[in-house]
Amino acid sequence: MLNMMKYALYYHDKGFSVLPIEPRSKKPAIQFANKPSLTKEEIIKLWKQNPSYNIAIRTTDHFVIDIDTIDHGKDGFKSFQALKQQFGDALFPPTLEVRTGSGGLHLWYKKKEGYPNKQLIAWRDGIDLKAHINNYTLVPPSVSSNGKQYGWIKREIAEAPKGLFSLLKASEKQSNSNYKKLNYANSSNKNWTGRLLDELTEKHYKGARNDTIASLTGKLLITGASIDAIYSLLLNVNNNFVDETGNKAPLPLKEVNRTIQSIIEGRVRAIEQGH
Numbered sequence: 631m632l633n634m635m636k637y638a639l640y641y642h643d644k645g646f647s648v649l650p651i652e653p654r655s656k657k658p659a660i661q662f663a664n665k666p667s668l669t670k671e672e673i674i675k676l677w678k679q680n681p682s683y684n685i686a687i688r689t690t691d692h693f694v695i696d697i698d699t700i701d702h703g704k705d706g707f708k709s710f711q712a713l714k715q716q717f718g719d720a721l722f723p724p725t726l727e728v729r730t731g732s733g734g735l736h737l738w739y740k741k742k743e744g745y746p747n748k749q750l751i752a753w754r755d756g757i758d759l760k761a762h763i764n765n766y767t768l769v770p771p772s773v774s775s776n777g778k779q780y781g782w783i784k785r786e787i788a789e790a791p792k793g794l795f796s797l798l799k800a801s802e803k804q805s806n807s808n809y810k811k812l813n814y815a816n817s818s819n820k821n822w823t824g825r826l827l828d829e830l831t832e833k834h835y836k837g838a839r840n841d842t843i844a845s846l847t848g849k850l851l852i853t854g855a856s857i858d859a860i861y862s863l864l865l866n867v868n869n870n871f872v873d874e875t876g877n878k879a880p881l882p883l884k885e886v887n888r889t890i891q892s893i894i895e896g897r898v899r900a901i902e903q904g905h
Contacts, residue, residue, distance in 0.1 A: 637770075642670055647668070648686070650683040651686045651768060654774065658873075659680070686772070687766060692740055693739055693790075696734065703756075706757045713757075723791065725738055725788035728768075729780065730768070731773065731775075739788055739794070748802060749765050834867065834871050839868070839879075840881070847893040851894070860890075
């Protein structure tokens, strides 16, 4: 059996901010957002409690270009090739790389004076940028849910070229610009239906998952939509729940079904009682 504590301490000694992750998952085993890095003593205690914990590193002094396979819905490798064709291979110099258990790729680059420091979800199709201090990525020898290990491809973190920083800054500005225009265009004369549509598509957080599903179920029942349509919309909402780090954190399907069923049954009883 792999000595995961040994690896966690190795990363700590290299100056990385280490996180324990639930075995064969990407779910953090502790609350860590906006908290200091774990000490050596804390790492030993945590991995003694569960020697099978996976290991993640927070993106404090480095950032990660996270490239997904087509199995995740978008072909990040195709998008990455398009980026290199458009801007040149020099924009992405050889660096420390991690091959994920699902076949994806993490490219690590050093931050410059703390930049970049934001997360860009869907920076390109199938490509995310992990750069916020509360972002993290798993590292070898962590094991994915399919039983496959993460693995190193190179072992030195490269300096990111100025051109990459410029591209990221331009992407941030474009993202902010689009958001402001969209927000302005829809800020007036919004009716109940418009507010409901906003709720169905906006980001919701892990801590209020059950309440959110229950509330939206009730509101959707008022519209008179079919149960099938309501269920489909709520599955989409569930798939977009995130934790404090921005990582997806949906409820188990069984829990979603239980919550929806409870609200529907309550509505039926109210109708039968003439309310």
